[in-house]
Amino acid sequence: MPNKVVVIYSGGMDSFTVLHKAVQAGHDVYALSFNYGQRHVKELQCAATVCQQLGIKHKIVDISAINQLLAGSSLTDDIDIPEGHYAADNMKSTVVPNRNMILLSLAVGYAVSIGANQVYYGAHSGDHFIYPDCRPEFVQKMHDVCQIANYEPVDIVSPYLQQTKIEILADGLAMGLDYSQTWTCYNGRDKACGKCGSCQERLEAFALNHTTDPLPYE
Structure with missing residues (x-):
């Protein structure tokens, strides 16, 4: 029997590569996408199309009501999207408070409910500077707590945690992936x-x- 796993799939290039990595590993993949009130849904539309083409079970869950609690991010509030490289300090405005902990918690709950024992997400080393919830220590702590949060332990898997987006793309290109099926831009034009x-x-x-x-x- 294939191993049943949940993949948090935003529709961007990192999660697109993670999704295909899980598929090519022979797992029984359940893709999970979230509308958390981000500026646009182009990534979610990409995610839906890809999952339909691959015949993957896919849920898009609307959790946009949490924006009543999570203020101050340029990805969800009426704040200008900063320009420039992620190494720039102004990119901190793109942090959504506690986003990955919330999304991982929901994904783990879904995993337990369907009998999956792993949750994949696309944290990578290029995110470490700006996003605390993409750093190895966060991933390890989330993995540890998800071993004891339910009767059934769930592993948090970040296959590219120590790699850059350059290396993620190289892996995806080696898999023959078509990145026209992804969306990355913070603007939804x-x-x-x-x-x-x-x-x-x-x-x-x-x-x-x-x-x-x-x-x-x-």
């Missing part, structure tokens, strides 16, 4: 802006892998 931290990191990853990003840019 017809074309990616190319200026926000998310776009800049993505473009850098493609450049350093000596290939062209298939997404259109403004």
Whole structure:
């Protein structure tokens, strides 16, 4: 019997690669996406399309009501999206308070309910500077608590935790993945802006892998 796993799947390039990594490992994958009140749903639309094409069981859960509690992020509030690289201090405005702990907790609850023993998510080393909930110590603590939070232990798996987006993309390209099926830009316009931290990191990853990003840019 294939191992049943839950993959937190935003529709972005990191979680897209994680999803395919779990599929190619032979797991029985249940994809879980969240509408937490982010500025647009283009990533979620990408996620739905990919899961439909792959025949993967997929849920999109609306938890946008939590925005009544989580203020101050440019991803969810009426605050300008910062431009520049993730190494810049102004990118801290893109932190959504406690987001990954909330999403992982919900995903673990879902995993227990369907008999899955692992939850995958796409934290990587490029996120460590800005996002505390993508750092190895956070992932380890979440893994530890999810061993005892229910009668059934659930593992938190971050296959790219120590790797950069450049290395994630290299792995995905080696798997033959089509990154036109993903969306990364913080803005939800017809074309990616190319200026926000998310776009800049993505473009850098493609450049350093000596290939062209298939997404259109403004």
